[in-house]
Amino acid sequence: MRATLKCSALGVSALFAVLQVVPAPVQPLTRPATPRVITWQHVGGYEVGAVLYRACKDCHSSDTRVPWYGHVAPISWMLAKHVREGRSKLDFSDWDSRRHSANEMEEICDAVSNGSMPLRGYTMIHRDAKLSKHDVDSICDWANAPSSEKYVSQTLDTAGRRK
Numbered sequence: 001m002r003a004t005l006k007c008s009a010l011g012v013s014a015l016f017a018v019l020q021v022v023p024a025p026v027q028p029l030t031r032p033a034t035p036r037v038i039t040w041q042h043v044g045g046y047e048v049g050a051v052l053y054r055a056c057k058d059c060h061s062s063d064t065r066v067p068w069y070g071h072v073a074p075i076s077w078m079l080a081k082h083v084r085e086g087r088s089k090l091d092f093s094d095w096d097s098r099r100h101s102a103n104e105m106e107e108i109c110d111a112v113s114n115g116s117m118p119l120r121g122y123t124m125i126h127r128d129a130k131l132s133k134h135d136v137d138s139i140c141d142w143a144n145a146p147s148s149e150k151y152v153s154q155t156l157d158t159a160g161r162r163k
């Protein structure tokens with residue numbers, strides 16, 4: 001019995017070791033050469049900016065924090081795939097420099113209201129990324145009126161960028 005356990009433990013370790021060296025089925029994540037600094041309160045003011053930072057930044061910005069196990073295959077493959085897909089759909093890193101359609105804002109509110117975002121597998125590990133009802137309401141209020149005073153930060157006001 002103990003021998004069997006030892007054998008399977010060895011087998012699993014060997015499998016993991018092999019996974020680390022086989023070519024990844026997805027391109028590994030690389031840090032952009034010049035990572036953009038995102039001022040999160042520019043995206044939705046202080047309150048909403050903080051929620052988006054807490055719950056969305058890892059997959060929807062270039063501000064991705066990869067935990068140690070995120071470098072271990074096959075988790076690293078899944079992570080790279082999610083981040084790449086997430087960024088391609090919605091990237092908060094270039095928020096300031098592009099226009100936002102009503103449709104895009106509506107999609108954000110929909111995704112958090114119906115619980116599809118943040119991805120469930122993510123909130124299982126990152127408990128603090130779970131959204132409360134209040135978080136969802138704040139995101140949707142902002143999505144419905146993104147340029148209202150409440151959601152435009154002081155810096156943006158003075159720079160007059162969104163006015």
Ligand code: HEC
Pocket residue numbers: 052055056057058059060081082083085086089090107108111112116117118119122
């Ligand atoms: C673990 C990674 C991850 C996190 C965290 C995450 N997303 Fe996503 N998001 C994705 C992926 C992957 C897609 C594209 C695939 C899909 O549509 O399911 C996506 C798609 C979207 C889309 C496009 C519409 C849609 O539903 O497909 C929106 C809007 C969105 N996310 C908003 C958010 C918001 C807002 C947050 C934070 C509250 C968030 N996401 C957190 C990975 C993530």
